[in-house]
Amino acid sequence: MTESQPRVLILMGSDSDLDAMQGAVRALGEFGVRCEVKVLSVHRAPDLALLEASRARERGIRVIICGAGAAAHLAGAVAAKTTLPVIGVPLESGALRGLDALYATVQMPPGVPVATVAIGGAHNAAILAVQMLALSEPELAERLAAYKRKLVEQVEEKDRRAQERLREDGLS
Amino acid sequence: MTESQPRVLILMGSDSDLDAMQGAVRALGEFGVRCEVKVLSVHRAPDLALLEASRARERGIRVIICGAGAAAHLAGAVAAKTTLPVIGVPLESGALRGLDALYATVQMPPGVPVATVAIGGAHNAAILAVQMLALSEPELAERLAAYKRKLVEQVEEKDRRAQERLREDGLS
Amino acid sequence: MTESQPRVLILMGSDSDLDAMQGAVRALGEFGVRCEVKVLSVHRAPDLALLEASRARERGIRVIICGAGAAAHLAGAVAAKTTLPVIGVPLESGALRGLDALYATVQMPPGVPVATVAIGGAHNAAILAVQMLALSEPELAERLAAYKRKLVEQVEEKDRRAQERLREDGLS
Amino acid sequence: MTESQPRVLILMGSDSDLDAMQGAVRALGEFGVRCEVKVLSVHRAPDLALLEASRARERGIRVIICGAGAAAHLAGAVAAKTTLPVIGVPLESGALRGLDALYATVQMPPGVPVATVAIGGAHNAAILAVQMLALSEPELAERLAAYKRKLVEQVEEKDRRAQERLREDGLS
């Protein structure tokens, strides 16, 4: 699978969101899926944001991931301008700690869905994007199956570490 | 004060929001302020919505009132495209009863304020719009002063009704 | 596009959820996407539920939609057993009115995403499923584009109805 | 635009709120709008607070901004005593982190609106005040237009910084 073109577009409202969204960039990298990251703001620079959304499909983008906090409109506005699947990551920020972002991202009106993941769930946004791409790419589907096996191994590894700690603490 | 041009623009996401937003239309009417009502949707018809917002100032609009429920992005998106003051009315709907709309309307990022009123507060949105217009129109300021006096009288009238009911119920 | 095999699987915890989930069945029908509906319960009949999830891919299912209320585990449990994209619809029920279902559906741990839509958002779950399928089916992508155009027309139609009502009420 | 008289009055309940409200003072300064800051308390010194509110208009004040936390009554009480537009800034404090202040500020009864901004949104309160003043001052309207262009540039600058960081981290 050679990837010259980015197929996932990751949008966020500020470069300060990069810490929270980095999990998505890394996870896509591990699946060999090229992505493009852009800082956009539907409130501060709406024309750029909507232009980006409306051009995404023709540029070869297949899935768009949007991370935003507070009155998080980015994912919804992008979904309004494209027929590509849009994944929303509510980001934790300010006094309401992301609950505002969760409501503003997930409670979309009929006709314009946003596939919402957990508050701060950038990693899962990437996995979800890969699952979508894998619908037509058997190789990605295989990598997902391998990834799922690794999840099982991680649980077993975590169990080993827990047993060890219990022994050290004299609790087993 | 002759008003040939509407100076307040009232936007809402659906004709079914008309019941909730009618209080704004009526209140503006009582102050002799012409308004224009439009059904727009930043999610279902984003280009129309943003075009409307960006043209409002040059068309003579001075204040924009937006009513929306759920992931209520309308006020925020309009505020992104204009420098006019934008008033947001979170509407009660669905399982979260307007709490989602309140968060999505009020928690705007720095640079793009939305003047948010109570959930379902269409009447107050109109009063706020009149207060803004009255900054440069002495006649409106006088009507606001008269309106405030009427509020006092209403309280006195409510007290009379309460005393009467208490007497009827043998509680005074 | 001839569809002999269902490609979307719609799961729900009870036949009483059918009213809430019917919007998904109808929307998929309008896009010509065959779906299969099953009542399953990860709490009352976990083996059946997990078996269904684990066999979905090989049976030709591409996307799974799960509707559940309260401690809504269905979508998460299904996502644990498949690498297909899983869409979760939190359903309104009981004292917490779907807020419990929203949290239980969207707050998934790293590695196992659920694409969550609004509380009661069955229609949008279907649109999201179609967007995923459309990634590899140009015909569906065209239908989505047509659907988006229809959304715009609906907004215009709603505006016409609002203007009419305002005239009837003497408010314009 | 020479400003000898303050036209915006910024009220807060304690000098300890100054950190949270400073954003409003600075933003007004950048727009060349003179403001006056006063510590007042509708609960601890109600007569002073209401006197201040009732005299504001005749003193030349055009817009009042009130910052308050917890059972935040300041904005509402001030709005009760003036027909000027009142902007409320709910401040984060204590166990409920500003949610109490948001509810107490925004849920005003019919007749007495408070234009509420985000929890901690002092900067936006100032922008909103400028938008109101700009309705009758073309020069301020131009500055708002310039401010909006700067917001776009800031987004572009943030994007540059994000790209740089991604390169440094080997993620692009």
Place this chain on the structure above:
Amino acid sequence: MTESQPRVLILMGSDSDLDAMQGAVRALGEFGVRCEVKVLSVHRAPDLALLEASRARERGIRVIICGAGAAAHLAGAVAAKTTLPVIGVPLESGALRGLDALYATVQMPPGVPVATVAIGGAHNAAILAVQMLALSEPELAERLAAYKRKLVEQVEEKDRRAQERLREDGLS
């Protein structure tokens, strides 16, 4: 105990709150404590409200009960103008069902307490007022003791009714 002067003042924002506050009037009547009911509004008629509060002590009032919904400022504003104990009853209304009123009533700043009872707890506001008066009136203290004994009897009576219903339903 002859009561020619009302000693408890019950304030509420509207005659429509009378249904919710009637429980307080009735309970005081049962304890032989005279009360006076007034409709006041700290937002719509602030001068009257504060005048009433500031004159209460000299008029012989000992305890003030305030019922208010939404951004319920009445109790707090009254407490600001008197050193008498003020009891606040948050009333259920609108989309937030009294949670806004609870926060706005109970979260008072240091120095100005409001003795808050349950949402809709008008009956308990009266009992609390009687408990305060009983501190210096032994006869009221005796009535409270009798009232407490009646509460025990009511529980026993409720148990009898429950046993009967269980027998009728064949469940015991």
Place this chain on the structure above:
Amino acid sequence: MTESQPRVLILMGSDSDLDAMQGAVRALGEFGVRCEVKVLSVHRAPDLALLEASRARERGIRVIICGAGAAAHLAGAVAAKTTLPVIGVPLESGALRGLDALYATVQMPPGVPVATVAIGGAHNAAILAVQMLALSEPELAERLAAYKRKLVEQVEEKDRRAQERLREDGLS
């Protein structure tokens, strides 16, 4: 298994809670577990309530189920006076719809647990009580196994009903 003595004690604050708690009485009956129902109130008749709790063990009671709404203290107070397992059922009532009861029931301090079930979850309280009793009664364990099989059948039956309805509605 002959049962002459009630082994489960079901307590509730009022006979009006009987509707909500009836599910527990019926479910225990189906498992052949005798129970005793009492109306008690830790707030209105605390001595009776605590006496009942402290005597429960010696009277042969094995598990206590407490249903209460609002500031639901019943389960916690009973748990303070017994070493028997206490199951709490938060009941939906009033403005906060049982969320207050859930918090007041589940958030017990270290040393005094209450086994809390869902808001309104009286049926599950009974099942949990049976699970506890079944730890030392093989016959009850068998009935639980049979009950679990019936849950599976119910799901299959619900699926049949759903398929039928889909056919009737022309949706399959």
Place this chain on the structure above:
Amino acid sequence: MTESQPRVLILMGSDSDLDAMQGAVRALGEFGVRCEVKVLSVHRAPDLALLEASRARERGIRVIICGAGAAAHLAGAVAAKTTLPVIGVPLESGALRGLDALYATVQMPPGVPVATVAIGGAHNAAILAVQMLALSEPELAERLAAYKRKLVEQVEEKDRRAQERLREDGLS
């Protein structure tokens, strides 16, 4: 006013609550009102707690203040065993940050009020207790009037500090 007997009883669930409740002890001291502090627990040592409550009146106690966190039952249980006024202070603790304590303290059933103050509002609990005692002690009423004047002075002092800081920061 010579005070040999404590007239206010301050109860709390643990010595670790002393930090949060110290404000009440200090404030009562400033008013010359003697108080007694006891660590009690209605869940861990219910008999002691209820005995204390039931004996309070005859021991000369006039008002009881209870501070508790989480499933805060202390104030309610004490109110069940006395006809004295009981003031509840919900304490911030754990994951729900005192919201659980607020609900468990304020949402009392009819017949058994708890005068609830803000989360962490120990100082205000003391002021409220003094207001109750002052109903029959003119000297305390005078101290409250002086205290209210001091509150006004504090606001003026805070304003001075704010002006100074604004000058230092070049913002005025």
Place this chain on the structure above:
Amino acid sequence: MTESQPRVLILMGSDSDLDAMQGAVRALGEFGVRCEVKVLSVHRAPDLALLEASRARERGIRVIICGAGAAAHLAGAVAAKTTLPVIGVPLESGALRGLDALYATVQMPPGVPVATVAIGGAHNAAILAVQMLALSEPELAERLAAYKRKLVEQVEEKDRRAQERLREDGLS
């Protein structure tokens, strides 16, 4: 009471939950009840988790304690696969601080209860497990009685510490 076999099974989603769940291990140890700790994940390794649950009874396990955060499905999934009593401990994590885990654990559907304790209430989960085991083990019942006596002593000890601190601070 010789215990060669673990009778309580403690499950958690990650070794990082060990800190939060250690209270359960220690408390069981103090009661001389052997337990077994396993890291399992119903989302990342569902087959292992369900196998563990379904085999627990035949392996001699009597009670299962599950600690999980966020969309906490572990306890519910385990309860679906066993007729043993299952105790759920919602763990604090992420933006929603355990409220998501509380809802996802406690709001189980009819037929499949989870005995839920406080957020982070691992210690209480152990006490509850001991209470269940004590139903058929008189020796454990005696230890619980002794434990309850110790709780009383702890309260008395805390009172002593509080009195001492008050003396040191000159507050008594």
